[in-house]
Amino acid sequence: MASPETGQRLLLQGNEAVVHGALAAGCRFFAGYPITPASEISELLSVMLPKVGGTFIQMEDEIASMGAIIGASLAGVKSMTATSGPGFSLMQENLGYACITEVPCVVVNVMRGGPSTGLPTNVSQGDVLMARWGTHGDHPIIVLAVSSVADCFSITVRAFNLSEKYRVPVILLSDEVVAHTRECVVLPSQDKIRVVDRIAPSVPPEWYKPYADNNRGVPDMASFGEGYRHHVTGLVHDERGYPTQQPKEIESFLMRLHDKITKGFSEIMITKTQMMEDADVCVIAYGCVSRAAMQAIKMARAHGIKAGMLQLITLFPFPRKAVDAALRQCSAAIVPELNLGQMAREINRVNQTGTRVVKYNRIDGQMITPDEILKQILGVS
Amino acid sequence: MNSEPRYEIRFSGSGGQGIITAAVVLADAVGTLDGKYVCQTQSYGPEARGGKSKAEVVMCAEPIDYPKAMQIDLLLSMTQASCDAYFFDIKPDGLLVVDAGLVEQLPTSRAVAIPFTKIARKEIGRELVANMVALGAIGYLSGQVNLKNLEKTLLSRVPKGTENMNRDALQAGIDEAKKVDLASLPRSFANEWEAEV
Amino acid sequence: MEKEDKGKPVAPKSRKSASSRSHSTSAESEKTIDAGQVDQKQELAEDAAQLVDQADEKKGKKTLYRVVFFYEWCKSCGICSAMCPVKIIMVDELGHPYIEDMDACIGCRNCEIHCPDFAITVKKRYPERRKTNGVA
Amino acid sequence: MVVETEVIRHEYLRHDKKFPHVWCPGCGNGIVLGSLLRAIHELGLPKDDVVVASGIGCSSRLTTYIDFNTLHTTHGRALTFATGVKLAKPRLKVITVMGDGDATAIGGNHFIHAARRNINITAVIINNSTYGMTGGQYSPTTPYGSKSTTSVYGHVEHDFSIAELAVTAGAVFVARGTVYHAAQLDKLLEQAITKRGFSVVEVISNCHVQHGRRNKLGDAVTMITGFRDRAVPVAKAAKMSAEEMRGKFTIGVLCDVDKPVSSEEYDRIRQESCQLPQ
Incomplete structure (x- = not known):
């Protein structure tokens, strides 16, 4: 190679x-x-x-x-x-x-x-x-x-x-x-290529608190052998990295873990829409199935059906905004998956509009074909 | 159905015949050198060793959505079993190419039988390169690949020291395919590809 | 913290050891030297300070040691007392160790290296004691 | 001359950690920790270059207390983390401290493969014949017939020797010590840390609170001094019959051989392939 x-x-x-x-x-x-x-x-x-x-x-x-x-x-x-x-x-x-x-x-x-x-x-x-x-x-x-x-x-x-x-x-x-x-x-x-690296601490080693909160919620990270001797443990720890059982410290630590991701939602949640501008029916898919879905949407368009595609690249944190927008716009959403509806469940969870969410699932080890998805699209139009 | 037609080739045979290698070489030539969009997929696992084995190449001038074959334009079968198993979704005007020595019952009259294995054994001296003889024939018959690019790609992918053998095998396949009169097959679409080559 | 180390052990328990120290004789301690060398032979030889000690002993001078307990960290497990070859570490009713006869200490450091809690330090007791240079 | 504990205390214990440590009074873990720190001190290793990784269990809590780069990992996996650290930054001195259950039950696979792989890591395994932290269940080194909270009718399985397992698995340096022979332990640890390749020091320790109490082995002092009677130096053991060795175990260096160290070999491959045309 x-x-x-x-x-x-x-x-x-x-x-x-x-x-x-x-x-x-x-x-x-x-x-x-x-x-x-x-x-x-x-x-x-x-x-x-x-x-x-x-x-x-x-x-x-x-x-x-x-x-x-x-x-x-x-x-x-x-x-x-x-x-x-x-x-x-x-x-x-x-x-x-x-x-x-x-x-x-x-x-x-x-x-x-x-x-x-x-x-x-x-x-x-x-x-x-x-x-x-x-x-x-x-x-x-x-x-x-x-x-x-x-x-x-x-x-x-x-x-x-x-x-x-x-x-x-x-x-x-x-x-x-x-x-x-x-x-x-x-x-x-x-x-x-944009490459992001972890941020190393800029304070002197004596001042370094390995898990201290900051405005990003993401503590600076020192690597071993650079003078910033610190303790790393799988126990819930305080900002110095030592195990703690103080309810206050435990909660603020665990909340910070969540908050740092929440703060980055707009960057973390990646979705892709295709032919959604005028879509009545959308297919929400991810992974290899989105390829079959796209083919099916083109076929549906050839049939005169206004179908569109919402491809999820970030599955979690669940891209609620994008899914919500698609559900609001369309009268029905097809969710083809190679499982029994794991993402469909998430989509239903955020569905506040009463839009019809149709699962299409295959668990026989075979790909979902464009024809199968097309059939579903035709079924809801 | 699609604005830009896809062209789908399925290679089938038994594990060890080099079916997948042939498909990869074709995909590489079409994709990297000819500059078309291409998707190459294959069957994995136990059936790739000794049982039925298949590999597919989908090519298109536009980006390919569904990566697997949907309606096959050309099916290569190097064994009877694989021919029977993978013939089902060939297009009505698709072409079947088989190894004449190994496939005896043809499910269609739009079929070309060339003794790839025999040619490899007799002309090249190694049965091993039957896949490359077949690749040459398919490259010619499909009309979807620049044959010079096909040879170039093949040579860049084979182990050092086997270049000549593989080149000869490919050429033998092309030569053999040239003898085929596609126009004589029922419902031929020979005119379409002749213009391209 | 450094201050605590040196200051604390002297506080409540040291009375007994201080009083007993004056009763010891050099004859007693010499007798017990052999018994004390059980496991520590290898390391004793290596040390340059030890040579000085041996030279001192030849001259009839005996090296004196001080066993310092850091009671904040002591968990009263009794190991130091059991490990002492000259049996000078006693245990009070609460399990806290104290020294019966400080001059009898042969400096084997058995108590120190067996203390699981880093609560014992054995130091040489020179009139003009050098500052420890062991700190890296 | 042994370094004074005061020096160890000031230099190597974390000043912002609460002491005394969590271990029960008389627990051998503290003695092993002392030995380890003295060995590191004797070798003059810079604190920034030492990584100590531990698994889960009583012994593994020691990483919290010492002022190195410390890594308290998941149960049994200390060696896997250590392997990653060592390969990623070969200049670091990587030491793992594990308990008997940690290293040889849940982490048994990692242990034998670390030995086979021969990466430059030192594994200190504190063997107290039980799972102390979880309440005294039987471990792979709990002797046949012993009682534990999961073998109240007497243990029906057989124990194995960690040190001998390490030798067979291919460790280049294997030693066994006890918490009674602390001065010897200092030396064994020094040798192990200096050794190029995967070195193992099994330390026989006491858990008088769980194992000792259930099997009437006495208090900490009785258990620790008991090791004096049961431990036989390797040279002496060679002359003893199996009958004489019954109930006893060998201490000292069990194995010291030289083998190519995989982390160093990989370095060579890396240097050679870096020079190849890309």
């Missing part, structure tokens, strides 16, 4: 584009464990990372992989892991650790059919709510979904940027279809 040459058209798999996106965003550490359909990410990074001075390691399992990337991130290196459903299940404990200790990292989950070993080589979108609520406790997290190879590059960069800026783990949901589809992309040159 050649190194990416910017400005050149490259035929890349979704998984390969994730790798190039991660490297462009400054990822220099990857720990992972082989799992279909995410293994290509490991394979390519094992080749690419040493070339850019980074580190690749294959750990003994996904628990260890998640631990290792948190460790590396604490040492000041942007890090990532990639897995699929069963491995993602194993990562949940340490994912919670990254949430409470506010360690930036990116977890790619290439979704396959579940539960358990499920359908290793088939596509699914069954991990959507798990990505949001998988680890225990009431915590905020950012979940992004990709739908094309180009997305795999650009959204991976976004994932790193959000993670670094808000000091929160970001889950990048890919799926078997996006991961294994090859498409041509032109990788932008490095100077065209």
